[in-house]
Amino acid sequence: MTSSPLPRIVTASDRKNLASAVARELLPILVQDAREHSADRPFQWAIAGGVVHDVLADLASIIADEDDLDADWSHIRVWWVDERFVQATHSERNDQQAVSALFAQLPGIQLRPMPSDRGQGLDQAAEDYADLWRSDIGDGVLDFALIGMGPDGHIASLFPGRAHEADGAPVLVVRDSPKMPPLRLSLPMSTIASARDIWVVAPGDSKADALAEALVLGAHEQDRPIAGLPRDRTTFWLDTDSARGLEVR
Numbered sequence: 001m002t003s004s005p006l007p008r009i010v011t012a013s014d015r016k017n018l019a020s021a022v023a024r025e026l027l028p029i030l031v032q033d034a035r036e037h038s039a040d041r042p043f044q045w046a047i048a049g050g051v052v053h054d055v056l057a058d059l060a061s062i063i064a065d066e067d068d069l070d071a072d073w074s075h076i077r078v079w080w081v082d083e084r085f086v087q088a089t090h091s092e093r094n095d096q097q098a099v100s101a102l103f104a105q106l107p108g109i110q111l112r113p114m115p116s117d118r119g120q121g122l123d124q125a126a127e128d129y130a131d132l133w134r135s136d137i138g139d140g141v142l143d144f145a146l147i148g149m150g151p152d153g154h155i156a157s158l159f160p161g162r163a164h165e166a167d168g169a170p171v172l173v174v175r176d177s178p179k180m181p182p183l184r185l186s187l188p189m190s191t192i193a194s195a196r197d198i199w200v201v202a203p204g205d206s207k208a209d210a211l212a213e214a215l216v217l218g219a220h221e222q223d224r225p226i227a228g229l230p231r232d233r234t235t236f237w238l239d240t241d242s243a244r245g246l247e248v249r
């Protein structure tokens with residue numbers, strides 16, 4: 001089986017240089033979007049965990065070195081594509097890591113973290129985030145998704161052979177994630193895939209096979225969830241190791 005032309009692919013030598021290349025390209029985009037949007041019509045940005053935190057930390061250091069960016073961060077709203085359902089103070093929480101890496105230094109930025117475990121149960125947590133989503137985005141789409149990919153090709157908490165949709169609901173409940181911890185919330189594939197612009201940051205040799213299967217051999221989304229993203233709106237940020245199965249250098 002072959003598949004359609006490759007999406008935009010950018011490579012760097014290694015994970016560190018990759019994260020900094022992503023941050024350097026992203027900052028002017030965020031600043032521009034902060035200027036063009038308003039607090040009532042914010043730029044809707046969704047993030048994952050993992051290597052995305054490296055990008056956020058690099059953004060933080062570039063921003064700290066700038067004299068005056070003239071950006072009103074309250075015009076940007078941040079969603080999470082997935083989250084680990086553990087207590088708020090747990091070191092595995094994606095939101096806390098992202099706040100420490102960057103968001104604590106962007107005054108006014110609108111954060112929409114997924115609920116933590118406060119004893120309310122996973123189903124209730126999903127309902128609560130779904131309500132927030134309906135009131136803040138409704139039928140709209142994300143402007144931008146900045147995500148990673150696991151070695152099995154998963155994105156967010158959408159794993160091979162598992163559900164990628166929530167029967168039309170805005171939030172998917174994941175109870176037995178193959179990646180720890182087992183309880184998670186995730187945006188569905190249709191929501192992530194409909195973002196106006198999607199960047200996947202996926203360095204490392206362990207990811208090369210899934211990328212080649214999805215992008216070159218035409219694997220199905222059920223086997224390699226990354227294959228569910230639209231090629232014309234997705235940029236793949238890879239390093240030399242993860243890009244080894246693709247015809248790019």
Ligand SMILES: O=C(O)[C@H](O)[C@@H](O)[C@H](O)[C@H](O)COP(=O)(O)O
Binds near residue numbers: 094
């Ligand atoms: O587990 C999470 O919190 C994620 O959001 C998940 O989807 C992550 O993005 C990938 O597993 C890639 O993780 P790395 O970037 O650490 O390889």
